[in-house]
Amino acid sequence: MPTTVFTTASADGTDVRAYDEGQGPVLLVVGPGMDDGTRTKKLAALLARRFRVLRLQRRRYRLDLKTGDGPCSAAQEVDDVLALARAAGEPAFLYGHSSGGVIALEALAASPSSFAGAVIFEPAAVTGPPLGGEEGAVVSRARAAIAAGRPGRGLSIFMREAVGLPSWQATAAGAFTGLVPRYRRLIPRQIDDLEAMNELGVRLDAYARIDVPVLLLGGDRSPAHLAERLDALEHVLPHAHRVVMPDRDHGADLKAPRQVAHIIETFVDSTDTRP
Structure with a gap:
């Protein structure tokens, strides 16, 4: 179709x-x-x-x-x-x-x-409580990883602490996603998305x-x-x-x-x- x-x-x-x-x-x-x-x-x-x-x-x-x-x-x-x-x-x-x-x-x-x-x-x-627990903590840590040139690490933090995936699964998901150029560019926006959800309350x-x-x-x-x-x-x-x-x-x-x-x-x- x-x-x-x-x-x-x-x-x-x-x-x-x-x-x-x-x-x-x-x-x-x-x-x-x-x-x-x-x-x-x-x-x-x-x-x-x-x-x-x-x-x-x-x-x-x-x-x-x-x-x-x-x-x-x-x-x-x-x-x-x-x-x-x-x-x-x-x-x-x-x-x-x-x-x-x-x-x-x-x-x-x-x-x-x-x-x-x-x-x-x-x-x-x-x-x-905010997604991921203490307000702003997950967002700050994920953004710090992205700023350090490790977007996959930033996504792993999000996956583990906000989504609730087991550590091994979050690490694997972040590592894989971080290798794909298009997805690498979307990872910072995922962290923005998390912040937007918490701002709604x-x-x-x-x-x-x-x-x-x-x-x-x-x-x-x-x-x-x-x-x-x-x-x-x-x-x-x-x-x-x-x-x-x-x-x-x-x-x-x-x-x-x-x-x-x-x-x-x-x-x-x-x-x-x-x-």
């Missing part, structure tokens, strides 16, 4: 770009950290059999945009999602993963009428006003804190449903895209009220 690039303008005039494929109900995809819209390619290809899938090229991870005024804010990324929803035709369905899941929740809170429902996969939402009161169906998705092999964040969201979202994938973790969208696609399709079928 052919893929094109769909463009529109955000509230501040910045162009918003998304990979566009398929036909049917509109499904907006907001990927996790380190994703420039390409991570969800396999998942989108499966979903495009039934939906018009728009994979947002997240502003934070677009290397073509100048960052002279510093990193973008979570609010700017939310504006991008809302602009995409308006341009594509409302109400749309929404899928968000990890930090992209938080951006999706913020978009739902800002304009629930723009969306028919959402699937949120293990969002990196602050529900208590606890937003459970805002999410409690989201008046559309939300499916909270997770894997039983993911770090325990991600399930705890889903617990907190399930408690406050008025129309929340929960699905736990057995033997899956935070990378289920890559390792089991058919399973994730099936869950999304089933959710849309159960909530789509169009004639």
